[in-house]
Amino acid sequence: xxxxxxxxxSFVTAGGTVDALRNVNLTIRDGDIYGIIGMSGAGKxxxxxxxNMLERPTExxxxxxxxxxxxxxxxxxQEMRHHITMIFQSFNLLMQRNCLQNIMLPLRxxxxxxxxxxxxxxxxLETVGMSDKAKAYPAQLSGGQQQRIAIARALATDPKxxxxxxxxxxxxxxxxxxxLSLIRSINEELGITVIIITHQMSVVQEICNRVxxxxxxxxxxxxxxxxxFSNPKAAATKRLVYPDMAEGIDSLGAAHxxxxxxxxxxxxxxxxxxLASMAIDCNIAANILSATTRTLNGKVYGTMLLNIPGGxxxxxxxxxxxSQTPDVSIQVEMEYPMQQAEKAGGNAAExxxxxxx
Amino acid sequence: MSEYLARYFNEKKMADAWVIIQDDFVNATxxxxxITLVSTLLAILIGLPLGILLVTGDAKGIRPLPRxxxxxxxxxxxxxxxxxxxxxxVLLMPFTRMLLGSAVGDAGVIVPLxxxxxxxxxxxxxGSLRELNPNIIEMAQSSGANTWQTVFHxxxxxxxxxxITAFTTAITTILGYTAMSGAVGGGGLGxxxxxxxxxxxxxxxxxxxxxILVILVQVLQTFGTWLARKADKxxxxx
Numbered sequence: 001x002x003x004x005x006x007x008x009x010s011f012v013t014a015g016g017t018v019d020a021l022r023n024v025n026l027t028i029r030d031g032d033i034y035g036i037i038g039m040s041g042a043g044k045x046x047x048x049x050x051x052n053m054l055e056r057p058t059e060x061x062x063x064x065x066x067x068x069x070x071x072x073x074x075x076x077x078q079e080m081r082h083h084i085t086m087i088f089q090s091f092n093l094l095m096q097r098n099c100l101q102n103i104m105l106p107l108r109x110x111x112x113x114x115x116x117x118x119x120x121x122x123x124x125l126e127t128v129g130m131s132d133k134a135k136a137y138p139a140q141l142s143g144g145q146q147q148r149i150a151i152a153r154a155l156a157t158d159p160k161x162x163x164x165x166x167x168x169x170x171x172x173x174x175x176x177x178x179x180l181s182l183i184r185s186i187n188e189e190l191g192i193t194v195i196i197i198t199h200q201m202s203v204v205q206e207i208c209n210r211v212x213x214x215x216x217x218x219x220x221x222x223x224x225x226x227x228x229f230s231n232p233k234a235a236a237t238k239r240l241v242y243p244d245m246a247e248g249i250d251s252l253g254a255a256h257x258x259x260x261x262x263x264x265x266x267x268x269x270x271x272x273x274x275l276a277s278m279a280i281d282c283n284i285a286a287n288i289l290s291a292t293t294r295t296l297n298g299k300v301y302g303t304m305l306l307n308i309p310g311g312x313x314x315x316x317x318x319x320x321x322x323s324q325t326p327d328v329s330i331q332v333e334m335e336y337p338m339q340q341a342e343k344a345g346g347n348a349a350e351x352x353x354x355x356x357x
Numbered sequence: 358m359s360e361y362l363a364r365y366f367n368e369k370k371m372a373d374a375w376v377i378i379q380d381d382f383v384n385a386t387x388x389x390x391x392i393t394l395v396s397t398l399l400a401i402l403i404g405l406p407l408g409i410l411l412v413t414g415d416a417k418g419i420r421p422l423p424r425x426x427x428x429x430x431x432x433x434x435x436x437x438x439x440x441x442x443x444x445x446x447v448l449l450m451p452f453t454r455m456l457l458g459s460a461v462g463d464a465g466v467i468v469p470l471x472x473x474x475x476x477x478x479x480x481x482x483x484g485s486l487r488e489l490n491p492n493i494i495e496m497a498q499s500s501g502a503n504t505w506q507t508v509f510h511x512x513x514x515x516x517x518x519x520x521i522t523a524f525t526t527a528i529t530t531i532l533g534y535t536a537m538s539g540a541v542g543g544g545g546l547g548x549x550x551x552x553x554x555x556x557x558x559x560x561x562x563x564x565x566x567x568x569i570l571v572i573l574v575q576v577l578q579t580f581g582t583w584l585a586r587k588a589d590k591x592x593x594x595x
Contacts, residue, residue, distance in 0.1 A: 054499055074503075081501035092496035095591045096515050106500045108510060137590040153500075 002028040002051065002161065002193070007060035009046050009217075020046040022217045024060070028210075030160075033187050033194045035208035035225070037201065037240060043217040044197045048163050051195065052084045053077055064161070082110060082157040089166035091146040093138040099125065099149050100134040106156040124152035128182060144175035151182060155190070162186070164196045168203060176200075180207045201240050205229065205296060213237045226296045230263050231329060242303070258315050259289070259333040264302035266327055274325060275306075284308060284318050305333070365560040374561035377553055386569055388463055388544035392535045396467050397528045400474035404527075407434075407475065408482025409508055419494060420504040434476040445469050446540055466535065466543035474531050481523035485516050518589035525581025529574050536570075546570055 009021040020043045028034045038044045049055040051062055053069055062069045064084065072080055085106070093102050100121050107117035125131045128148040138146055147167060154162055164183065168176040184207050187194050196208060204211050204225060212222040213236055220234035232241045242261070262274075279285050287307040294301050308318045315332070323330050411430065414422035440448070446469040453460040453468040460468075489512060497511040513520070536547025546566045554563025586592065 052499055054495065078501040078503055081499055086496075086499040088492065088496065090492055092490075092492045094493070094511065094515055096517060096589070098590075105510060109500060109502050109506050139591045157501075 001030055001063075001065055002026075002195075003061075003063040004028075004047075004051070005061045005063070007047075007050060007057050007062065009043075009050060009055060010058050020217055021050070021057075024214075024217075024219055026212055026219065026222065028193060028195060030193055031187070031191055032210050033184065033196065033208045035196045035198065035204035035211040036214055037198055037204050037211060038214035038236075039199060042214040044199075044214050045165060046217075047214065048086075048165050048195065048197045051161075051163060052081055052086060082106065083159050084161040084163060085154040085157065085159040086163040086165060087147065087150045087154050087167045089169045091138070091143070091150045091170075093146055093149055093153075095138050098135050098137050099130065099141075102138070102149055103152045103156055106153060110157060120156060121152070124155055127155065127186075128152045142175075143171050144178060147171065147175075147179050148182065151179075151186070155186065155192075159192060161193045161195065164194065164198075166197055166199070169198065169200065176203070177206070183207065205294060213240065226299060226301075229294070229296055230265055230301050231331075242305070258308045258310075258312075260286075260306045260308055260315070260319065260322070261331045261333050262302075262304045262306065262322060263329045263331075264304075264327065265329070266299055266301075268327060272325070274322070274328070278318065278321050282317050282321050284310065284314050284321075286318065365558060370559055371561055374553075374559055374565070377549070377559070377562050378565055381549060382546075382565070382569070385544060385546045385549045385566070386573075389532070389535050389546045389570075389573070392463055392466055392470065392538060392543065392545055393528060393532045396470040396474060396535075397524070397531050399467070399471040400478045400527065400531065401524060403471070403475040404478025405482050407479035408486065409512075411479060411483040412486040412512075413504060413508065419498070419507055434479055437472065437476040438480070440473075442469070442473050442534055443537055443540060445473050446537065450541070461542040463538070463543045463545075465541045466538035466545075469541075470531060470534055473534065474527065477530065478523075478527050481527060482520065485519040485523050486512055488519060489515055518585045518591075521581060521585040521588055525578060525585070528581070529577055532570070532574060532577070 004024055004026040007021055007024040008019065010017050010019045012018075024047060026034075026036075036044050036047060046055055050057050051069075053062070053072070057070060064080070069077075069080060094105065097105070100118065103121040103124050104117045107120060112120070122131070122134065125134055128151055130145060130148050130152070133141065133145065133149075138149065141149070151162075162183070167183075168179050171179060180203065183194055183196075186192055196203060198204060208225050210223065211225045211228050212219050213228070213234060214220070215234075215236040221228060221232070221237045228237060229241055232238045275286050275288070287309060289305040289307055291302070291304040293303075306318075308315045319330060319332060322328060407430070410422070411427075412418055413420050414427055414430075416424065416427075437445075446466070449469040449472060450460040450465075453465055456468060457464050459465060493511060493515060494507065497507045502510060535543075535545050536551065538545050539548030539551050546569055550563045550566035550570075553559045554566070
């Protein structure tokens with residue numbers, strides 16, 4: 001288990017002190033695939049480097065199974081890094097060494113006899129499906145293959161924790177999927193705890209069971225991936241989970257300031273013609289702005305962004321009607337601006353006509 | 358032109374030159390190679406660790422050393438590099454005599470040559486190592502490598518091709534410096550060219566010595582470049 005307690009990190013630069021991390025608290029349980037997601041500059045890379053002490057926290061502690069990593073002396077720290085290993089966005093293989101030698105690097109660092117190290121490295125090549133490339137040099141491999149070798153290298157010393165720093169950001173979607181599958185099978189078969197740093201929501205969605213959202217050096221939301229994705233609370237999370245909010249919707253203007261988001265949890269919730277029945281029962285014709293489905297941990301989630309035309313009364317009636325339905329959660333995205341009620345009401349009608357055209 | 362030819366390349370001069378070429382050129386060439394190789398090896402022996410120290414001991418290096426110590430090191434290197442070689446030879450004569458018992462001959466030129474060349478080699482090594490992608494160093498650190506292991510398992514092996522290129526530059530430069538060995542009675546082609554060609558006006562000897570020096574530099578450089586390319590595993594299609 002990794003416990004990050006009140007962790008802060010600031011850098012002194014020419015322009016003054018920069019707080020990269022502020023009072024971060026996280027608990028990563030054994031066997032988790034823990035996602036840490038945020039935009040660039042949010043502090044994710046600094047956070048992951050504080051976990052293996054490549055960056056010394058300014059304040060706070062990192063505990064691995066109760067042991068304070070910040071208190072380790074130099075030698076113990078180097079030993080710790082055989083238990084918490086790391087893979088990188090740019091793979092960072094030794095370009096002058098072949099695949100087998102690359103995987104043997106951590107084994108040579110712990111002075112494993114050469115014949116044993118060769119044997120272990122060959123096994124790892126098999127684990128990552130690269131047995132035929134033992135003698136190949138990194139320059140002869142594709143990005144995905146290089147990352148496989150880097151993963152094998154990271155596994156060489158039988159670590160407890162694998163840190164992935166944007167490990168798939170340089171890869172195409174298909175290769176990303178393959179690498180994530182490999183990481184998942186490593187997590188399941190070897191019981192290695194995985195911490196994934198990424199800016200890609202799809203990565204968290206595909207593989208993580210827990211997630212923390214980092215913004216400006218603080219954790220703004222944390223929890224099970226299914227909870228966070230089906231019911232995001234912080235603004236930063238919503239931006240990540242519902243990228244549609246950022247793109248285009250704003251430009252629709254005041255016409256859509258009565259927005260409601262529906263989240264259908266599980267396939268069962270999607271069987272009822274909910275909007276059609278609302279139109280019949282309440283006489284409210286909702287306008288669908290966007291709709292998506294996604295799978296989290298094998299469960300299907302549907303989300304729908306609706307515009308409810310008419311005044312605040314209609315909005316209230318719609319919210320009440322929709323919230324009665326089982327397995328559907330509802331959030332009002334933007335409150336109706338009361339003082340502009342009449343003007344916006346007119347605009348909403350125009351907006352709807354525009355949609356119909 | 359014809360006057361120049363008549364003066365420097367007349368029958369007598371050519372006959373003299375031929376005798377000198379037959380008698381002395383083999384020894385002079387061997388002498389040049391001996392001085393060059395020994396000096397280069399010794400300069401690398403001192404310059405390589407010093408170059409490593411300049412990179413690792415830097416404030417942002419993997420094992421920062423006290424600032425004053427780094428300043429002193431840099432200052433000494435710059436000082437030695439700024440002294441003209443011929444002056445260094447003269448200044449170092451007492452030191453050479455103390456070290457070897459004599460300050461003249463081939464050995465007498467090796468000492469000042471090493472003193473002049475090791476700071477140059479240190480700077481070349483420093484340049485090579487600084488070219489290394491810092492992500493690779495971070496990888497080594499995250500794998501639990503200590504300073505020693507980072508240098509010997511990661512930094513040096515990754516820099517082998519550029520170090521070979523740097524050492525090739527060093528050996529050809531040192532070869533050029535050997536010409537001044539005559540100042541302390543050392544042998545070699547450069548000395549022969551100056552002694553016979555300039556002081557006895559035998560330009561045939563001078564040009565012949567030059568041709569051999571040019572060939573030596575070309576051979577060394579071509580070999581160094583070939584070796585560096587061969588060692589570099591980043592080049593895909595070889």
